[in-house]
Amino acid sequence: xxxxxxxxxxxxxxxxxxxxxxxxxxxxxxxxxxxxxxxxxxxxxxxxxxxxxxxxxxxxxxxxxxxxxxxxxxxxxxxxxxxxxxxxxxxxxxxxxxxxxxxxxxxxxxxxxxxxxxxxxxxxxxxxxxxxxxxxxxxxxxxxxxxxxxxxxxxxxxxxxxxxxxxxxxxxxxxxxxxxxxxxxxxxxxxxxxxxxxxxxxxxxxxxxxxxxxxxxxxxxxxxxxxxxxxxxxxxxxxxxxxxxxxxxxxxxxxxxxxxxxxxxxxxxxxxxxxxxxxxxxxxxxxxxxxxxxxxxxxxxxxxxxxxxxxxxxxxxxxxxxxxxxxxxxxxxxxxxxxxxxxxxxxxxxxxxxx
Amino acid sequence: xxxxxxxxxxxxxxxxxxxxxxxxxxxxxxxxxxxxxxxxxxxxxxxxxxxxxxxxxxxxxxxxxxxxxxxxxxxxxxxxxxxxxxxxxxxxxxxxxxxxxxxxxxxxxxxxxxxxxxxxxxxxxxxxxxxxxxxxxxxxxxxxxxxxxxxxxxxxxxxxxxxxxxxxxxxxxxxxxxxxxxxxxxxxxxxxxxxxxxxxxxxxxxxxxxxxxxxxxxxxxxxxxxxxxxxxxxxxxxxxxxxxxxxxxxxxxxxxxxxxxxxxxxxxxxxxxxxxxxxxxxxxxxxxxxxxx
Numbered sequence: 130x131x132x133x134x135x136x137x138x139x140x141x142x143x144x145x146x147x148x149x150x151x152x153x154x155x156x157x158x159x160x161x162x163x164x165x166x167x168x169x170x171x172x173x174x175x176x177x178x179x180x181x182x183x184x185x186x187x188x189x190x191x192x193x194x195x196x197x198x199x200x201x202x203x204x205x206x207x208x209x210x211x212x213x214x215x216x217x218x219x220x221x222x223x224x225x226x227x228x229x230x231x232x233x234x235x236x237x238x239x240x241x242x243x244x245x246x247x248x249x250x251x252x253x254x255x256x257x258x259x260x261x262x263x264x265x266x267x268x269x270x271x272x273x274x275x276x277x278x279x280x281x282x283x284x285x286x287x288x289x290x291x292x293x294x295x296x297x298x299x300x301x302x303x304x305x306x307x308x309x310x311x312x313x314x315x316x317x318x319x320x321x322x323x324x325x326x327x328x329x330x331x332x333x334x335x336x337x338x339x340x341x342x343x344x345x346x347x348x349x350x351x352x353x354x355x356x357x358x359x360x361x362x363x364x365x366x367x368x369x370x371x372x373x374x375x376x377x378x379x380x381x382x383x384x385x386x387x388x389x390x391x392x393x394x395x396x397x398x399x400x401x402x403x404x405x406x407x408x409x410x411x412x413x414x415x416x417x418x419x420x421x422x423x424x425x426x427x428x429x430x431x432x433x434x435x436x437x438x439x440x441x442x443x444x445x446x447x448x449x450x451x452x453x454x455x456x457x458x459x460x461x462x463x464x465x466x467x468x469x470x471x472x473x474x475x476x477x478x479x480x481x482x483x484x
Numbered sequence: 485x486x487x488x489x490x491x492x493x494x495x496x497x498x499x500x501x502x503x504x505x506x507x508x509x510x511x512x513x514x515x516x517x518x519x520x521x522x523x524x525x526x527x528x529x530x531x532x533x534x535x536x537x538x539x540x541x542x543x544x545x546x547x548x549x550x551x552x553x554x555x556x557x558x559x560x561x562x563x564x565x566x567x568x569x570x571x572x573x574x575x576x577x578x579x580x581x582x583x584x585x586x587x588x589x590x591x592x593x594x595x596x597x598x599x600x601x602x603x604x605x606x607x608x609x610x611x612x613x614x615x616x617x618x619x620x621x622x623x624x625x626x627x628x629x630x631x632x633x634x635x636x637x638x639x640x641x642x643x644x645x646x647x648x649x650x651x652x653x654x655x656x657x658x659x660x661x662x663x664x665x666x667x668x669x670x671x672x673x674x675x676x677x678x679x680x681x682x683x684x685x686x687x688x689x690x691x692x693x694x695x696x697x698x699x700x701x702x703x704x705x706x707x708x709x710x711x712x713x714x715x716x717x718x719x720x721x722x723x724x725x726x727x728x729x730x731x732x733x734x735x736x737x738x739x740x741x742x743x744x745x746x747x748x749x750x751x752x753x754x755x756x757x758x759x760x761x762x763x764x765x766x767x768x769x770x771x772x773x774x775x776x777x
Binding site: 203207 | 673676677
């Protein structure tokens, strides 16, 4: 069983603490994706699991085995790098069989297993080529081949698709998803691409400033973000944020912003101003007399399957983004009456936490 | 405008081309020309002798002796600084304490002229009070006064040691530069895949240093072919021609025996050998380029 447990892990470089007490339990065969902005500590966390970075405090376990201070090669992990990290002087077959060669496995056995892996990854025709003679996607498949040949318990991926073009990225994403279905292994995947995170992950871990902001399934994070950071980070285009005040002058509490007053229900209302979060697909054009507010269209982005309409409201610092049907006839300068889907409005207190 | 640029190009090229012609092309062509004559180096009269000088090479025992010594000299003068430079670079790169100090110390001899290096090593090898014999005597309590440069068995080897001492620093810095260009990710793959230090060096680091090795070997070949001064200073080709190389033999024939025509024939042979080596080098360079880009 390859359950991966991370307990109270900290990491400091000199006096700078980059990971602040991370706890995480990753189940056997689970696909967990670490996301977060640059410098949030997600790659450092992955490298600590790999053993390429030492741990300043805490414990990492695979199954019941404490691997915190175990050499990388003894951890039963494999890692796929963003740069592919293929040896330029070795052929595809030699790159894939690299670990077995080091372990002094017999020539015949290496050939047999390389052939098996090559078949899985459709690399059979390329075995005698050098990495320079391969495309980006092929190189990444070789790197994956090198990692699967040793049957590791945990696969670590460090932004493996970042160097590929958009079309190839979609294709490789599918291949990694298939690989996960087929292999009996736990996978930890670092990316800053949230589409990759949403499509691949069983669970996503959102990192920020060296700590975990939220852990959950992609849909949980999308629908129930724990705070404004996760709400703003997950989803493209980003969630719209609207500053509001709680108004109790008419009895029932309401969130007041611009000309709008939206009834608000909560067991305990926070003190001070609040922030409302609305996804672009939860804003629509209002029928007569129903509008919460109106705004002026600034830009319309036609994406084919849908259009993104950016509307200046006068009470939000940034224009509000609305997801609209592709053939909606609006032009910059038009005034649009807008209504929010009340059931889908997220509410955050002044410190950013959802309530 | 276009025409004007062309003229200026010629003007700027004229000086380097002129210098190159005067110092390289002209002497080269002259050597070829004189190798077919019996010129003595100073008289105005000489005769065309055809291939006589080249035919004489076949019967000249000293020429063969010099050719063998040249092969020994080149192989050692290429291998020793290359291997020592690689070992030193790997040690310094492994972040041993004081690495940068060692780097400066090992690089220092390359800043000296070959004549100075030769003189330093003459003192080191001096039989009575030289550093080498004194150190050996101090270490084992013997009374050694071995004349390293005056014995046919040790003269060439002793010069090779002095030469390697000077040249190692150069290959070391080139290898150090090569080591820094190896991607950290590749070394981390070694760590994850469980490579021992020796496996990492043998299977990954040394092959990845191939571009650096190509440069080191090229410079070693060029320097060893030019390595005339240190032999001239330390042994002059002696004793009994035991450290006589082709360059030294050519010098002796041309300027000591005044057989400029014959000396030129030796220089032509040396030139053709160098040309062949350079040809092989460029062919290998192309292969390396294809792999490492």
